[in-house]
Amino acid sequence: xxxxxxxSVISQEEKKENTGSxxxxxxxxxxxxxxxxxxxxxxxxxxxxxxxxRKILGKRQRLLSYLAKKNRIRYKELxxxxxxxxxKTR
Numbered sequence: 001x002x003x004x005x006x007x008s009v010i011s012q013e014e015k016k017e018n019t020g021s022x023x024x025x026x027x028x029x030x031x032x033x034x035x036x037x038x039x040x041x042x043x044x045x046x047x048x049x050x051x052x053x054r055k056i057l058g059k060r061q062r063l064l065s066y067l068a069k070k071n072r073i074r075y076k077e078l079x080x081x082x083x084x085x086x087x088k089t090r
Contacts, residue, residue, distance in 0.1 A: 022067050029060040
């Protein structure tokens with residue numbers, strides 16, 4: 001799912017572009033994670049990219065746990081749309 005298509009989905013729901021929303025940030029981090037993961041499949045010894053990937057994963061995990069506490073329904077819908085695993089830590 002690209003950034004522009006997700007902006008249109010959010011804007012249809014909220015009738016405005018809210019790129020600072022938790023959902024948009026999670027989608028943005030997910031896209032970066034997928035790009036870095038494909039990069040690291042080719043360049044296994046790129047340790048700086050590995051570090052950046054771990055940092056982005058941590059940020060996304062914190063945002064997901066925040067969203068899960070705030071609104072469980074929106075959290076479930078988002079992880080279903082992004083096809084990511086639900087965190088078991090709580």
